[in-house]
Amino acid sequence: MILVQVYVDDIIFGSTNQSLCEEFVTNMQGEFDMSMMGELSFFLGLQVKQLKEGTFIHQTKYTKELLKKYDMAGCKVSNIPMSTNCYLDNDVSGQGVDQTQYRGIIGSLLYLTASRPDIMFSVCVCARYQAAPKQSHMNTVKKILKYLKGTINCGLWYPKGTSPTLVVFSDSDFVGCKMDRKSTNGSCHIFGDCLVTWHSKKQACVALSIAEAEYVAAGSCCAQTIWLKQQLQDFGLKLEHIPLRCDNISAINITKNPIMHSRTKHIEVRHHFIRDHVEKGDCDVEFIETENQLADIFTKPLPKERFYKLRTNLGILCEDNLS
Known part of the structure; x- marks a missing residue:
């Protein structure tokens, strides 16, 4: 092949x-x-370093150009892309900033998430305020740039010789947005020991409970899982009962119970998509402790120690630390 x-x-x-x-x-x-x-070394802004032990994909050159373009090449370094006490809103009374510049930074950062999943959540949060950005939003964006300054040579490590198995992680931050009280979905797919897809997006509906928010997130994640399963079939790899790991037992029970309960009858039909695929055996929703939930990094700002742990577990390494 x-x-x-x-x-x-x-x-x-x-x-x-x-x-x-x-x-x-x-x-x-x-x-x-x-x-x-x-031999492939550069493609569409992605730098590819092929080693005996595996492949390292990064955007160091692009990151340096980004920092230089927005006068952040000599900035101080931040340990994390977003503080745990950061709660952004429209900041109606705040001082406005240049919309063109703000949108330009957001667009550049979104492109950078192709090899830097660790900034995915913080960039997506800042992207919500492109219509009327304020100084508070710009300060948050600059913190992301300061974080990139300190991790400029980080990227994704894909080791060789991993088993062809797919494991899925799904999580949600209940009412994470303080303005409309909507939750944030986060998910990632690990093929072998390699991170292949990641996702962070605010839900379109307001969840009435943590279980509902987690259930909606799992349904969205299941759709991506089915697509990946079909892609792998084209490569001759057929997978069944793909583990989808969620840290909420109530949400797991909803995926396995076809009976309409008074507390779930209001949930839109499209979110019950996951039930059908659990019944068919396409995926199995499993419980995982919150401490080991890799998708947590895509739903909320985290303390430094936990952020670093999840970043490493996802295979986001600095080039200097490659084995």
């Missing part, structure tokens, strides 16, 4: 069979005027 990815006129490909790669190159060069750039 050979895997090929095409973006406009850029192509990357790979296979464990060298002859397949050589045949692909011969066929492509016979049809198109193209040049070989050698």
Whole structure:
């Protein structure tokens, strides 16, 4: 098997069979005027470092350019991207800032989340205030940049030789938004020991309980899981009973109980999507202690010690610490 990815006129490909790669190159060069750039090291802003033990993907060059562009190259360093006591709102009476600059920073940071899941939550929170950004919002964004200054060479580590298993983590921060009282979904998918997808998004509805918020989050996560399962089938890997780990027992019970209860009858039908796939055996919702919930980093700002622990467990490492 050979895997090929095409973006406009850029192509990357790979296979464990060298002859397949050589045949692909011969066929492509016979049809198109193209040049070989050698082993993959840079693609769409992503820097790729291939080592004997695995592959390291980072955006160090992009991060340096970002800090320089917004005059933060010489800033002080922050240990975390967002303080635990940070509660943003519209700040109607606050001093306004340049909308174009604010939106530019947010857009740049969102692109950076392709290799830096550790800033995903904080960037998504700041992105909610692009319509009328205030100085308080800009200060929060600059704290993210200060954090990047201290972790400029961090990225995602993908070790070789991991088993082809998929494990899913789903979490929710109940009424995390203090303005509309909506909760925040957070999820991630671990294939082998490698982080392959991550997600942080405010829910579209107001949950009446922690269990409901966690149930809605699990349903959203299940949809992504089914998509990944289908993608893996295209590669010849069929997975059943994929573990989806949630830290709320009540939410787990709702996924397994088809009976409509008075406390759940108001939940929109689309959120019961997960029940069908649990019954089919596509995924199994399992309990996990909050301490080991990897998706926690995508739902709320965390203390430094816990933030560092989850960051490491997700495979976000500094280039200097590669084994």
